[in-house]
Amino acid sequence: MTAGLWQNWVLPGIWITVQLLVYSAVLAATVAFAVGTARTHRSRAVRFLAGFYTEVFRGTSALVLMFWLFFVVPPLLGWQLVPMWAAVLALGLSYGAYGAEIVRGALNSVAAPQREAGIALSFTPWQRLRLILLPQAVPEMIPSFCNLLVELLKGTALVSLLGVGDVSFAAYLVRLATQESAQIYTVVLVIYFVIAFAITRSMKALERRTKANIGVVVK
Amino acid sequence: MTWDWSAVADFMPRFWEGVLLTLQILVLGSLISFTLGLVWAIGFRAPTRFVRWPVHVFTEFIRTTPLLVQLFFFYFVLPEWGIQFSALTTGTIAIGLHYSTYTAQVYRAGIEAVPAGQWEAATALSLPAHRTWLAVILPQAIRRITPALGNYVIAMLKDTPLLAAIGVLEMLQLSRLESASTFQYTEPLTVVGIAFVLIACPASLLVRTLERRLVR
Helix, strand or coil: HHHHHHHHHHHHHHHHHHHHHHHHHHHHHHHHHHHHHHHCCCCCCHHHHHHHHHHHHCCCCCHHHHHHHHHHHHHHHHHCCHHHHHHHHHHHHHHHHHHHHHHHHHHHHHHHHHHHHHHCCCCCCHCCCCCCCHHHHHHHHHHHHHHHHHHHHHHHHHHHEEECHHHHHHHHHHHHHHHHHCHHHHHHHHHHHHHHHHHHHHHHHHHHHHCCCCCCCCC | CCCCCHHHHHHHHHHHHHHHHHHHHHHHHHHHHHHHHHHHHHHHCCCCCCHHHHHHHHHHHHCCCCCCHHHHHHHHHHHCCCCCCCCCHHHHHHHHHHHHHHHHHHHHHHHCCHHHHHHHEEEEEEECCHHHHHHHHHHHHHHHHHHHHHHHHHHHHHHHHHHHHHHCHHHHHHHHHHHHCCCCCHHHHHHHHHHHHHHHHHHHHHHHHHHHHHCC
8 A cells, every 4th residue: 555545544544533433432421421320310200211212222223323313313403414423423322322321230230328328428419429329330330331432433434434534434445546455454454453452451451540449450 | 394204105115125134134144143153152262272362363353343344345355355245145244254253252151151060070971072062061051141142133233234335235225225316315214213223122122031031
């Protein structure tokens, strides 16, 4: 592959993939925390709505959701969505639903007396969540969030189908320009593998550091 | 923009074709992933590291790279090497191979959950390796792993629209073709989105019931 193709398409493609990953991970984490905590709420209506959201967004394909957000929603609302943001929205909303289940599971795994202690100390529900439940639940969530982040990285490849110039789209352009598939697709697969490897290593380090505070050894 | 029921009615015959093809990909893809997954899982436990190590690296590589790029790799690269399949066959093999690396982890967990005493009993009875696997270990492991395999079938269902990228006429591709010919995107894409929820939700309920029945 010539240096020009690498500089013009593949490097910017890697940068866009990383940007997509960061934006959609932030959105997915926000949705996951909001919906996950809502699933443990006292009100049955709030729990039902959060459960409904999770079932619908986990039940549909991220690609179909992306197309729907790009082609269907903007005309309905009368505005146009840039493909990049349609992709971020679709990935964030879809993977946020998976994350919500991780948050719910981790919150439920905190021992009941911890909640009761918070009530006994007259903490508000928000204080109980912020000061008691989340500090204990977050270390439990990290390994599952690491898997989710790798899944999200793989999900970013879908944006190439909307024409967003990520690294998969760069591969498509290089294939068209050079009529040579094996080399570019092997390079792109290795790029994804390296980013995924970096994610799992850094999440492992984060997990080790977080759990060291509560005396758990991470192998 | 208003919802046009006649566009839904026009799309329905093609939509059913797409549903059938999606289900066909799902069944064949599942068969490939269940079979290959078992091969990888047995490879993980091979006595020599010259088998274990390549199997680990290969499955980890496939698991951490996007299915979409793998689809393009198979679809565009294999013909360069003189191997030519239709888009449907390539897509089904790719999705089966991709998910086999997930099912391999499920099989591995199931096999590791069989008590060590069962392996020792098989050794004490001098059972040959194939009898140990087929008559002792796998029947006990499969009961534990069936629900987890079901979850991956649902995940696979949601990944079938990716095959549209290489031109397979499944639900999403048919809705795109319909939209391109009528300029009505709302109805076909919404029908396909709802279809996924309608297939996935009962399937996930079924898996949950299976889990309650089998894992006790």
